Amino acid sequence: MTARILIIEDEALVAMELRFVLEDLGHDVVATVADARSAREVVQETDVDLALVDIHLSDGPTGVALGRELGQDLGVSVLFMTANPGMVRGGVAGTIGVLSKPTDEAAVQKAVDYALRRRQGQPVLYAPPELQLFG
Template structure:
């Protein structure tokens, strides 16, 4: 996948970039502010994004998330304060809480990859806090799968 990282802490962005590249993904950009993120979104058209809530220009990650949603790009929040995420998750499929473990990130990434490709997603890993719509969708798919097996 072509992935955008929106993170104002350079060390965390570099670590996430390294993990994603090691997993075979391409990083199309790393943004530290909302304006920079929106410019990369318009120029590079990522397939997915990891978005921190608090950026160099303030708590503007939610605005970036809504912008991604308006462009039809899936994303997750990566934040140390999940209470700042709006109730509707601003269209995000979920959130990964900082600090995260590499194992937790890998599990979440595996689920995200299948979701973006539209494949059978399996169970949501514990490292990914699902948005309400993702939780509902997962429950509906599980119910349909059980009915088709009956």
């Protein structure tokens, strides 16, 4: 199952490593962006299945509102990936959950698979343990 994935991450090295991991898994990384405005532009121009959203971006802690907007209004599945999961402790409407950074390939793969299965309405029994689900 391949998907069109948008990486929203302001740390270039982390974004690049994530892109490689996702491409190795056969996914199509449509873009990596570092701020909320660029993310909206990409989503308006391109179909995106899944967005991996960091919370602290180059324009500040804009990730939470961005994730909510993408998930609730723009039909994108959203997984937060952050070093500070406490920022979304209470959950964010319209998004799936949060993966704590740093993480590894296996955890990314499991979390992305889980998100995509849910997006396609496939039954998913168990969420990967590293992924904190909302709601």
